[in-house]
Amino acid sequence: xGMDVSSVKDCAGKIRDxxxxxxxxxxxxxxxxxxxxxxxxxxxxxxxPGTGKTTLAKALSRSIGAAFKRVQFTPDxxxxxxxxxxxxxxxxxxxxxxxxxxxxxxLLADEINRATPRTQSSLLECMEERQITIDGKTxxxxxxxxxxxTENPIETHGTFPLPEAELDRFIVKIRIGYPxxxxxxxxxxxxxxxxxxxxxxxxxxxxxxVAARAVCTEVETTADIEEYILRxxxxxxxxxxxxxxxxxxxxxxxxRMSKVFAAIHGRAYVTADDVKxxxxxxxxxxxxxxxxxxxxxxxxxxxxxSVLESTPAPVEDFKGGGKAASGRG
Numbered sequence: 001x002g003m004d005v006s007s008v009k010d011c012a013g014k015i016r017d018x019x020x021x022x023x024x025x026x027x028x029x030x031x032x033x034x035x036x037x038x039x040x041x042x043x044x045x046x047x048x049p050g051t052g053k054t055t056l057a058k059a060l061s062r063s064i065g066a067a068f069k070r071v072q073f074t075p076d077x078x079x080x081x082x083x084x085x086x087x088x089x090x091x092x093x094x095x096x097x098x099x100x101x102x103x104x105x106x107l108l109a110d111e112i113n114r115a116t117p118r119t120q121s122s123l124l125e126c127m128e129e130r131q132i133t134i135d136g137k138t139x140x141x142x143x144x145x146x147x148x149x150t151e152n153p154i155e156t157h158g159t160f161p162l163p164e165a166e167l168d169r170f171i172v173k174i175r176i177g178y179p180x181x182x183x184x185x186x187x188x189x190x191x192x193x194x195x196x197x198x199x200x201x202x203x204x205x206x207x208x209x210v211a212a213r214a215v216c217t218e219v220e221t222t223a224d225i226e227e228y229i230l231r232x233x234x235x236x237x238x239x240x241x242x243x244x245x246x247x248x249x250x251x252x253x254x255x256r257m258s259k260v261f262a263a264i265h266g267r268a269y270v271t272a273d274d275v276k277x278x279x280x281x282x283x284x285x286x287x288x289x290x291x292x293x294x295x296x297x298x299x300x301x302x303x304x305x306s307v308l309e310s311t312p313a314p315v316e317d318f319k320g321g322g323k324a325a326s327g328r329g
Contacts, residue, residue, distance in 0.1 A: 003211045005219070005268045011212055012038070012264035014203040018063040022196040023056050025183040029176055031264065032281055033060060033148070038212050039260040041171025041253065042127055042147040044112075044162075044285065051176045053150040057108045058197050064209065065202035066105035066144065073115035075158060079122035083132050084139075097134070102126055105142060105206055109149035113159045120166055123147065127169040144209045164244075164288070171253050172278075173285040175301070212263070219259035220269045224314035228272060229254050232279060235307045236287055242303065244288035254282045272313040280304045 003011075012034050019030050033056065036043040045053040061068040071082055084100035101107065102123075112120065126132050130141045149170070151162070167173070179187060190196050229251055237245030258274045284300030 003208070003215050005215060005263050005266060008038070008212045008215050008263045009266035011204050011208050015060070015063045018200060018203045019056065019059040022059050022190065022200065023052055024186045024190065025179055026052075026176060028277070029056070029174055031261070032172055032174060032278070035257055035260045035264055035278075036172050037064075037144070037146050037209065038216055038264060039171055039256050040144070040213055041256070042149070042169060044167070044170040044173045045148065045150045045176065046153050046173055047176045048154050049152055051178065053176060054108070054110060055197060056176070057148045057150065059200060060148065061106045061108065062197065062200040063202060064106065064204050064206065066206035066209070067142075068106045068108070069101035069104040070108040070110060071101050072110050073112050073119070075114060075116060075160075077115050077119050079119050082119070083122055083126075083134055086135050097137075097139075099139075102132060103139075103141065105144055105146065107145075107147045109147055111151060112149040113151040113162055115160065117160055117163065120160065120162060124166060124169065144206055144213075164286075167285045168247075168249060170285065171257060172281040174281055216260040216263045219262050219267070221255065221259065222269075222314070225258070225270050225272065225275065226255065228311070228314050229258070229275060231311050232275070232283070232304075232307055235311050236283065236304065239303065239307065241289055242287055243290045246283050246286050250283055250286040253286075254279060257282050276308055276313065279308055 012031075015034055016027070016030050019034075020027070023030060033043050037060070045056065047053055058070075071077075080100070082100045082102050084098055084103065086095050086097050088094075089096045109123070126141060126145070127147055130143070130145050132139045132141065147170075152159075232254070233246040233248075233251040236242060239245070254275065257278050258270045261274045261278055262268070262270045280301040283304050287300045287303060289300065289303065
């Protein structure tokens with residue numbers, strides 16, 4: 001189907017409104033998850049229990065007319081439990097393949113850090129290459145394929161931290177945070193009766209998501225915006241508190257997300273404000289800090305925000321005219 005930036009904005013708006021009808025507040029969080037979906041990447045939701053991670057994931061999946069599977073990650077979960085297995089069918093006298101829950105469009109990997117490294121690693125191929133190799137045979141996954149994983153950063157007993165290679169597969173890491181008093185009142189009002197998530201219906205098709213991705217890749221960026229992204233990445237590597245800074249893949253991820261974020265707000269060009277807003281979500285989990293006590297706030301997000309403060313932003317956007325880029329359309 002033919003789509004343009006306006007169509008992408010409309011599709012994203014429908015999903016945002018649908019998700020927002022049950023996920024109270026946090027408009028930027030919803031937008032970033034939608035942008036991750038449209039970018040072809042994956043999203044990691046990291047926060048304490050009860051902040052709405054699973055609610056957000058389920059609301060997003062119900063908003064799209066696509067296959068959805070949920071896997072509760074536990075220490076006894078085996079790779080074959082999620083990828084599938086070849087078994088011998090005695091009735092038909094031959095080996096057959098039973099597909100696992102990875103064969104879907106949207107996968108909710110709940111509490112992903114509770115699975116063993118062996119099971120976690122079974123996601124690497126499918127997240128990067130959209131395929132699964134089992135017993136030497138490669139199975140292609142259908143598009144779109146989107147993993148939205150959750151983890152609790154506080155409770156470490158019985159968990160296995162995600163390795164850098166796996167973290168790098170997630171285009172964004174999002175911390176939802178606690179609601180305000182006003183948002184808390186709204187949560188009470190919406191969840192007094194039956195769970196409103198169960199009443200959600202799809203507002204966008206899988207085909208529209210795939211078409212939107214193609215449009216997003218055509219969003220324009222200036223040389224100044226691209227230089228700004230490269231400077232941000234370079235400055236993370238120069239910071240004394242950092243053992244490993246942002247890689248070229250991280251820079252590409254920020255560029256890709258910036259294009260998508262512009263498109264879902266109806267713009268065919270990227271502004272410096274897009275880059276500033278997205279950088280902490282896209283880059284923070286790609287940084288390894290030497291000593292967490294050496295930076296204010298002790299998190300990758302704080303370090304990225306510190307880098308943003310010290311990295312001059314371009315003063316002209318795609319529209320030209322010598323005015324500073326501003327707003328999200």
